[in-house]
Amino acid sequence: MKKIHKLLIANRGEIALRIMRSAKEMGIKTVAVFSEADRNALHVRFADEAYCIGPPPSSESYLRKDKIIEVAKKSGADAIHPGYGFLSENEEFADLVKKEGLIFIGPSAKSMETMGDKLAAKEAVSKFNVPLVPGTKTAITDIAEAKGIAKKIGYPILIKASAGGGGKGMRVVENEADFQNQMERAISEATSAFGDGAVFIEKYIMKPRHIEFQIFGDQHGNVVHLFDRECSIQRRHQKVVEEAPSCVLTPELRKKMGEAAVNAAKAANYYNAGTIEFILDEDMSFYFLEMNTRLQVEHPVTEMITGLDLVKLQIKIAEGEKLPFTQEDLAIHGHAIEVRVCAEDPTNNFLPDIGTLQTYRVPQGHGVRVDGGFEEGMTIPVQYDPLLAKLVVHAETRDLAMDKMKRAIDDFEISGVATTLGFGHFVMGHEAFRSGNFNTRFIENYFKPEYLNVKEDPFEKLLAAAFAVEVINASKAEVSNEATQSTTTSKWRKNRL
Ligand code: MV4
Numbered sequence: 001m002k003k004i005h006k007l008l009i010a011n012r013g014e015i016a017l018r019i020m021r022s023a024k025e026m027g028i029k030t031v032a033v034f035s036e037a038d039r040n041a042l043h044v045r046f047a048d049e050a051y052c053i054g055p056p057p058s059s060e061s062y063l064r065k066d067k068i069i070e071v072a073k074k075s076g077a078d079a080i081h082p083g084y085g086f087l088s089e090n091e092e093f094a095d096l097v098k099k100e101g102l103i104f105i106g107p108s109a110k111s112m113e114t115m116g117d118k119l120a121a122k123e124a125v126s127k128f129n130v131p132l133v134p135g136t137k138t139a140i141t142d143i144a145e146a147k148g149i150a151k152k153i154g155y156p157i158l159i160k161a162s163a164g165g166g167g168k169g170m171r172v173v174e175n176e177a178d179f180q181n182q183m184e185r186a187i188s189e190a191t192s193a194f195g196d197g198a199v200f201i202e203k204y205i206m207k208p209r210h211i212e213f214q215i216f217g218d219q220h221g222n223v224v225h226l227f228d229r230e231c232s233i234q235r236r237h238q239k240v241v242e243e244a245p246s247c248v249l250t251p252e253l254r255k256k257m258g259e260a261a262v263n264a265a266k267a268a269n270y271y272n273a274g275t276i277e278f279i280l281d282e283d284m285s286f287y288f289l290e291m292n293t294r295l296q297v298e299h300p301v302t303e304m305i306t307g308l309d310l311v312k313l314q315i316k317i318a319e320g321e322k323l324p325f326t327q328e329d330l331a332i333h334g335h336a337i338e339v340r341v342c343a344e345d346p347t348n349n350f351l352p353d354i355g356t357l358q359t360y361r362v363p364q365g366h367g368v369r370v371d372g373g374f375e376e377g378m379t380i381p382v383q384y385d386p387l388l389a390k391l392v393v394h395a396e397t398r399d400l401a402m403d404k405m406k407r408a409i410d411d412f413e414i415s416g417v418a419t420t421l422g423f424g425h426f427v428m429g430h431e432a433f434r435s436g437n438f439n440t441r442f443i444e445n446y447f448k449p450e451y452l453n454v455k456e457d458p459f460e461k462l463l464a465a466a467f468a469v470e471v472i473n474a475s476k477a478e479v480s481n482e483a484t485q486s487t488t489t490s491k492w493r494k495n496r497l
Helices: 013-025 042-046 065-075 091-099 109-116 118-126 143-153 176-194 251-267 299-306 310-318 398-411 421-429 431-435 442-446 458-474 481-488
Strands: 006-009 029-035 049-054 079-081 157-165 168-173 199-203 209-217 223-235 238-244 272-280 286-292 335-342 359-361 368-372 387-395 413-415
Touching: 006 013, 006 065, 013 029, 013 042, 013 310, 013 368, 013 387, 029 042, 029 065, 042 049, 049 065, 065 079, 065 091, 079 310, 091 109, 109 118, 109 286, 118 157, 118 199, 118 251, 118 286, 143 176, 143 199, 157 176, 168 176, 176 199, 209 251, 209 310, 223 251, 223 299, 223 442, 238 299, 238 421, 251 272, 251 286, 272 310, 299 310, 299 335, 299 368, 299 387, 335 398, 335 421, 387 398, 398 421, 398 431, 421 431, 431 442
Parallel strands: 006 029, 006 079, 029 049
Antiparallel strands: 157 168, 157 199, 209 223, 209 272, 223 238, 238 335, 272 286, 335 387, 359 413, 368 387
């Protein structure tokens, strides 16, 4: 047991603030690091001490292992929390931190290494009774042999890069004629992108749901899961809406998947917070995809349904404490939903938008939580992730949580940049989401940019309103989302009138 007195947070934005809040409550002093672009950032102001570590590009600041460790030593910090992104899944950094006599708030470098390589991860978990997508467990080198395997599995198949992850380095092959060509491209892409050309094949699950389990392990070999999160609503492999628990899992399936998640963590001798990603097929078969060896963006929905503070738990486990509960002690309370508020324009293919927060007023009320990193008047730096804030709601049931989210989005006032708030509102009102009958193709199946598009010219606005009235009058049976959305979402446009 080694008590932490001073914690360096090797991150920025909402997650740096989130970590500092828990540290402060535990009586732990906080040290921020920042780039030249973040001089006036909230995480700098909120920390007990803050040090500039370099120019705006991440490669010259938030990714500089040497500078971060130098600040830790200079400030007398005894531990480093990496947050998510940046150095959070870098096993070299975890190793370096430990070698310098500091505590890394996360798993061992060895666990990260195993889970960071998709093939090593599959190999490890396969011995622990964790279901894998039909496919190969080792890298394919012989194309003829691979074709044979693909034929047995059945097309379409998916080629994945072992060093990839989060959707990078994936290729769908529709038929045998395309196999060789796609395989060669996948290997060459993986080699240039990751410096590792190892690829493997899997059966392509066409309409999967993304369901992940939060797991927690201590340094004494105990592992539990903190239930599931449904994260199927994504674009370009970036989640936008997450919820806990998933509305499709029966208690039996949840128990089975939870056990598989715990086993997967045990396969990597895992400690601290981690996430086991599964895909769930239409026939309710589930398969392990990968493990994320960090605290995730969407961890608050798990906090809301379990009542636990995952950052405090991470810190205690890093100090060497045992998990303070067993699996049987844990239960799901109510339902939580998160909408990521990103400085992105959903009407422009979710491309990042830049600008200054001319208006920024957060919603309040029972069961509403906003984890943010900005305030009114701040300009969003272009160098980093466009996440402005996370809007999280908690209610007794999923229906009530969706209604609360709609209200909270209505109360969130942002102008100066386009955000994903209007998209979140669209999702909360969509029949597929409300019924629970959706998968990772939600956006391509149901979303059209026009649904959020309102012309800012007042005359055109009047026309749109007149049109909407006409639509409502014309059809009592089917007031389409297009019509209702087009008159209600003008407030989420960049320059609101
Ligand atoms: C798959 C798949 C279908 N079949 N594997 C995407 C990110 C990475 N974690 C793995 N991913 C997928 N792997 C097989 N065999 C579909 C996806 C996938 C996906 C998974 C989860 C959430 C969103 C997704 C969007 C597109 C593809």
